[in-house]
Amino acid sequence: MTLSSTDTPTSQTANSAIVFDQVTKLYSGQAAPALDSLDIEVKSGELVCLVGPSGGGKTTALQLVNRIVDLSSGDIRIGDRSIMDIPAIELRRTIGYAIQQSGLFPHYTVAENIATVPNILKWDKARIKKRTSELLELVGLTPVDTWLGRYPSQLSGGQQQRIGIARALAADPPVMLMDEPFGALDPITRMAVQDEFLEIHRAVGKTTLFVTHDIDEAIKMADRIAILKPGGKLAQYGTPAEVLTHPADDFVAEFLGAERGLKRLALTTVGEVLAAKTDSESGLQQDSNSPQVESDLTLREALSAVSAAGAHGALVMDGGSHLGEVTLHDLVNPPAGAVGARSVEGGGS
Amino acid sequence: MNDIFGAFPFMAANFGMLLEKTGEHLVISLIPLLAAILVGVPIGIWLGHIHKGEFLAVSITNIGRALPSLALIAILIGFVGIGMLNAMIALFVLAFPPILSYAFQAVNSADRDLTKAARGMGMTPLQVLSKVELPLGLPMIISGIRTAAVLTVSSATIATIAGSGGLGDVILNQVAYGIEGVLAGALWVAVLAILVDQFFALLLRVAAPTGVRRLRAATV
Amino acid sequence: MSGIAPAGDPVIPDYGQASECVINNGAFCGDWFVDQWSTVFWPPLVDHIYMVVIAVVIGFIIAFVAAVVAYRKKWLAGPIGIVATFLYTLPPLALFQLLVPFTGLTLLTVEIALVCFTLVIIFQAVLSGLAAVPDDVKKSAIGMGLDQRQLMLKVELPLALPSIISGLRIATVLTVSIATIAAFVVDSGLGSPILKAVSSPFNTQFIAAGALAVLLAFVFDGLLVIVGKALTPWTRARVS
Numbered sequence: 001m002t003l004s005s006t007d008t009p010t011s012q013t014a015n016s017a018i019v020f021d022q023v024t025k026l027y028s029g030q031a032a033p034a035l036d037s038l039d040i041e042v043k044s045g046e047l048v049c050l051v052g053p054s055g056g057g058k059t060t061a062l063q064l065v066n067r068i069v070d071l072s073s074g075d076i077r078i079g080d081r082s083i084m085d086i087p088a089i090e091l092r093r094t095i096g097y098a099i100q101q102s103g104l105f106p107h108y109t110v111a112e113n114i115a116t117v118p119n120i121l122k123w124d125k126a127r128i129k130k131r132t133s134e135l136l137e138l139v140g141l142t143p144v145d146t147w148l149g150r151y152p153s154q155l156s157g158g159q160q161q162r163i164g165i166a167r168a169l170a171a172d173p174p175v176m177l178m179d180e181p182f183g184a185l186d187p188i189t190r191m192a193v194q195d196e197f198l199e200i201h202r203a204v205g206k207t208t209l210f211v212t213h214d215i216d217e218a219i220k221m222a223d224r225i226a227i228l229k230p231g232g233k234l235a236q237y238g239t240p241a242e243v244l245t246h247p248a249d250d251f252v253a254e255f256l257g258a259e260r261g262l263k264r265l266a267l268t269t270v271g272e273v274l275a276a277k278t279d280s281e282s283g284l285q286q287d288s289n290s291p292q293v294e295s296d297l298t299l300r301e302a303l304s305a306v307s308a309a310g311a312h313g314a315l316v317m318d319g320g321s322h323l324g325e326v327t328l329h330d331l332v333n334p335p336a337g338a339v340g341a342r343s344v345e346g347g348g349s
Numbered sequence: 350m351n352d353i354f355g356a357f358p359f360m361a362a363n364f365g366m367l368l369e370k371t372g373e374h375l376v377i378s379l380i381p382l383l384a385a386i387l388v389g390v391p392i393g394i395w396l397g398h399i400h401k402g403e404f405l406a407v408s409i410t411n412i413g414r415a416l417p418s419l420a421l422i423a424i425l426i427g428f429v430g431i432g433m434l435n436a437m438i439a440l441f442v443l444a445f446p447p448i449l450s451y452a453f454q455a456v457n458s459a460d461r462d463l464t465k466a467a468r469g470m471g472m473t474p475l476q477v478l479s480k481v482e483l484p485l486g487l488p489m490i491i492s493g494i495r496t497a498a499v500l501t502v503s504s505a506t507i508a509t510i511a512g513s514g515g516l517g518d519v520i521l522n523q524v525a526y527g528i529e530g531v532l533a534g535a536l537w538v539a540v541l542a543i544l545v546d547q548f549f550a551l552l553l554r555v556a557a558p559t560g561v562r563r564l565r566a567a568t569v
Numbered sequence: 570m571s572g573i574a575p576a577g578d579p580v581i582p583d584y585g586q587a588s589e590c591v592i593n594n595g596a597f598c599g600d601w602f603v604d605q606w607s608t609v610f611w612p613p614l615v616d617h618i619y620m621v622v623i624a625v626v627i628g629f630i631i632a633f634v635a636a637v638v639a640y641r642k643k644w645l646a647g648p649i650g651i652v653a654t655f656l657y658t659l660p661p662l663a664l665f666q667l668l669v670p671f672t673g674l675t676l677l678t679v680e681i682a683l684v685c686f687t688l689v690i691i692f693q694a695v696l697s698g699l700a701a702v703p704d705d706v707k708k709s710a711i712g713m714g715l716d717q718r719q720l721m722l723k724v725e726l727p728l729a730l731p732s733i734i735s736g737l738r739i740a741t742v743l744t745v746s747i748a749t750i751a752a753f754v755v756d757s758g759l760g761s762p763i764l765k766a767v768s769s770p771f772n773t774q775f776i777a778a779g780a781l782a783v784l785l786a787f788v789f790d791g792l793l794v795i796v797g798k799a800l801t802p803w804t805r806a807r808v809s
Contacts, residue, residue, distance in 0.1 A: 066712055092714030103709025107727045107803045117713050151806035164709075177712070352670040415742045415786035417749040420779025423763045427596070427772035503660035507750065510767050520666055521753065532670065535663035546658045 015079045016174035016207045018042040018065060023074035025060050025232070034060045035232035037074070042224075045205040049218035049225050053255070057232030058211045062177050065209060066095045078175055093117055096168030096176040096206065100183040102160040104152040110136075110163055111148040117171040135166035138200060158189035165197060169204065176208040182217070194220060215256060219244070219263055227252050241267055262300055268334050270302045270316050271295030274324050276335040290325070292317045303331045355529035356536055363530070367519070367537055374515035374541065377508060378501040381437045385444035386494060393452025393493075397459075397486070398478050406453040413446025418504040422511050436508035436515075443504055444497035451493020455486030487556045495549035502542045516541070591773070598773045609762050609774065614781055617758040620748045621789070624680055625741050628687030633733075635688075636695035637721070646696060653689035661686065661750045669754065679751040686747055687740040694736020698729030731804055734797035738790050745786040749778075759785070 018041070025035040035057035042048045050058040063069040065076055067088040076083045083091055104113050111132050112119075118128045136144045139162040152160055161181060168176055181197075182190045198221060201208060212218050218225050219240045227235045227243065229251050236248035244264040247253040256263065270293055291309045293302045295318045306314050306328060313327040360367060396402035422439045429435040459482045467477045509517030519526055519534030526534070590598035602610070632653070639646040656664075664682045672678040702725050710724045752760030759782045766774035798805065 068708075068711060089714050089716050092712055095712075095714075097709060097712035099705055099709055099712070101703075101705040103705040103712075105706060105710070105724060105728075106703075107801070116710075116715075120715065120719060151803045153803065154806050167713075353667075411742070411787075411790070412783070414739065415746055415783050415790075417746040417760070417779060417782045419749040419752070419760050419763055420775065420782055423767055423775040424772070424779055426767065427594070427775060499658055503662075506660050506662045510764070517662065520662060528670075531666055535666040539659045539663045539667070542658050542660050542663075543655065 015044055017044045017046075017077075017079065018175060018207055018209060019077040020061070021075045021077065023061070023064060023076060024072050025057065025064060025069060026072045033057075033072070033232050035064070035228075038228075038232070038234055040226055040234065040237050042207055042209060044207050046223045047201055047208040047210060047221060049210045049212055049222035050228060051212055051215055051218045051225060051255075052228035052235070053230060054213070055230045056228035058213075058228050059179055060232070061228070062179055062209055062211050065175075065177055066092045066097060093121060093171065094173050094175070096170075096173040098161075098164045098168040098176070098178045098181045100180040102152070102157075102164035102181075104160055104163055104167070106152050108151075109148065110141075110150050110152075110155070113152070113163060114167045114170050116167060121171060131170060135169055138169070138203075139163070139166045140196060141166075156189075157185050158193055161185060161193055162196070165200070169200075169206070174207060176206040178208065178210045180211055180213065183212070183214075190217075197221070216263065216266070219266060227255060229255075240264075262303075265299035265303060265331070265334075266301075268299050269295065270297050270299065270314070270326055270331075271318075271323070273299065273326055273330050273334050274316050277324075277326075277330065290315055294318065295323055299331050299334060302326070303328075306331065352528045352532055356532040359526070359529040359533040360537065363526075363533070367516075367533070370514065370516045370519055370534075371537070371541065373513075374502070374505055374517075374538070377433055377436045377513050377515050378440060378498075378505040381440035382444050382494075382498055382501050384437075384441050385448050385497060389445050389448035390452045390490060390494075393449045393490075394456050394478070394483070394486075397453045397456025398474070398482060400457055402453065403457065406450040409446045410450040413443065416443070418443055418507055419510075422504075422508055426511055431512040433513045435511040436505065436513035439508065439511075440501045440504055444501050447496040447500065448493045451496070452486075452490045455489035455493075456482045458489075459485050488553055491549060491553050491556050495546065495553065498549055499542055499546050502538070502545050506538055594772055596772050597776050601773050602777050610759075610777060610781060613757065613759050613761050613778070614785070616761075617745070617748055617782070617785065620676070620679060620683065620751060620758050621741065621744045621785075624683035624744050624748070625687055625737070627680070628684040628740065628744075629691055629737065631684065632688045632691035633695055636692050636699065639692075639696055640699045649692065650689070650696075653692050656685040657689040659685075661747045662753060665750065665754045674754055676755055676757065678754055679748070679757075683744055683748060683751070687744055690740040690743070691733075691736045694732050694739075695729060698732025698736075699725055701732065702728045727801075730801050731797065734793060734800070738793045738797075741789045741793060742786045745782060745789060749782055 020038045020040045023035060023038040024033050026033040038057075038061060040048070050061055052058050060069055064071055065078075065083065067083060071084070078095075086094075105116070108116070114132045114135055115128045118131060123131075132148070133144045136142065136147055141147045141159065141162060152163070155163065164181065168178075182193055185193060194217065210218075210221060212221075222240055224237060224239055225243050226237045229235045235255075236243055236252045238246075241264065243252065244256060244260055244267070247256060247260070253260065274295065289309050290311045291305045291314050293305055293314045293316060295316050297305075302314055306312070311328075313325055313330075315325055316323045393406070396406065418439065421442060422436065425435045425439050429438060456478070463481055463485070464477055467481045472480065505513075505515050506517040506520060509515055509521055516534050516538040520531055520538065523531050588598060588600050591601050635649050635653075639649050661682065664685060665678060668678045668681055672681065706724060706728070707720065710720050715723065748758050749760030749763065751758050752764045759778045762774050762778040766778075
């Protein structure tokens, strides 16, 4: 796990895995549990998406971790400690929390918002200032000085969400909880913020639990996906590739949708296919209309480009240089070695 | 303390007189109220419908609130002289601002999406007003009338200094009615104000369109 | 409490050499106003300011505490609101008179009544200000580990400030107006010169005292607007 390059507070433990151990939540006055015997482990540094239809208990699962909602039975451990052994307020200060609509304080400036938790933890001023600047740079809001004094009402939705993430990261918590953080953004901003967050996640390696109702977002972001079904039961837990290739049951298959096969293609980039290809011969008939695709495009995007051009393959480019060719066959049936190459140590459920 | 209990025998003994004064009181408060409704509600609705005059509505409300009823009635003595007309003009001036500004807000604040949808369905401006803006704004219009009604009933007590009659005659004439009479009058007018307030509260519940459960606290 | 008999013919008070304007009881005699400023108007104006400030400060403290309590214990909001609204509905003159048997013809009577009229406005303003704090803001504050006190002091109260200030403005303006009626109970405040001039309808005194009350209300209102703006810089932040 890669720690933040910045000063690391004492709360950081080497093991920040989140373990759900037979977790059940029954809200008072309701017959059926919102979450039923959830049993998953989120490894240190992993990004796990909780997905499912409304009523699947995914937000409940998230809010159990920082004790906004109380457990009915079972246990949740972060590292080796049960969350019930830590006072709720103290626990929350060691967990980054980002939500939809950002939840930024409208009466605080950007700097004050980011410094919320460091301030209540009584960090000294110089340290807070340094940390704030680092975080603004991390989320790409530079030059830092132009953003520090602004109020949230002076920011766009995407900028607010970036500040929300910076605020969640402020005290360098080992664990991040994100509740549909990009749910309110327009598709284009959403893609950009997703990409940025993935980069941040790779850089700082926080164990992250991420709730979303958007399966495409989960496929794009997650190391592993936990699919919950109505009644709060876990339907499947696995890497995006596993889930897409072998849905555990009809519910999962239906939830993934009829385009499940296409979604799977979004897991692999053209560059990965090219690298995994054993035969050096492309076999591509040099159609004059073969489109050029960048090597970091997904197969799904490349397929779309090829289809739009009415060609049989594409030329893979990296900036200006020509890396090779991929055929329609390569795109639709990527070599085994290429699929899921992105996912980390893909353990099963 | 004992004086308070003395108020009740006084009420029993002077029931007829109190009723007569209550009648006067209602006349001098309700006629100006009615006039303020007849003038203020249409103007407020019209300004709200065309979404103009926000500044006017706010200013009139502020000035109305700041205007001491005592000063108003006293000043009118100089120009109108004493008597009922003085009191009625003063009470009209006091009742008009809340009625106008609530009626304005009621229509002006109607959800723009709703009025847009109504226009989109082909309603004429008059239909938008009568089918959408007015039914939704009615509770607020009544809230304004309620505020004004309590204000006029309250202020009519002071109008007695202009010789207009009403329960103020009893409250402010200890020489004639004694301390028991003063307290009886005060209790009587307090109950009257509460009854008037509750009457409009009831009207408010009846007037709210089914499906609209907007609890508008009658902020002043 | 004297019986105030409606007057007949104007009786112009004898203040020495009266000007033409005063003798004819003109609408407003500037010379007389200036002459009498220090004796007839200035002392009541000062009294009036004291009366209003004391009432609003005490009313604010009571209503503010009540609103914060009612915000925490929701079931209290209804009963407190009903009591406050009831007090507000009472005609000021009636409330003054009803208090006299208990507290006499004193400033205390006046202040109690004035406080009663401020309560409902400030109570509702604070409560609705707190209730309007967006859920996502509270949720993220709790999620970041703010405790109840920090949530109230750092998030909820600051965000309720605009509503609190506007309630305070209304309550203050209203109190300036109602405080004139206190003159029926104590010889104090701007209502006093008005009442004294009623028996001899003297226009300048009515108009000057009435205008001073209105002016005072606007000055208080303006001051509160300035204070409110200074306390809530984020409400004026513009997209640059």
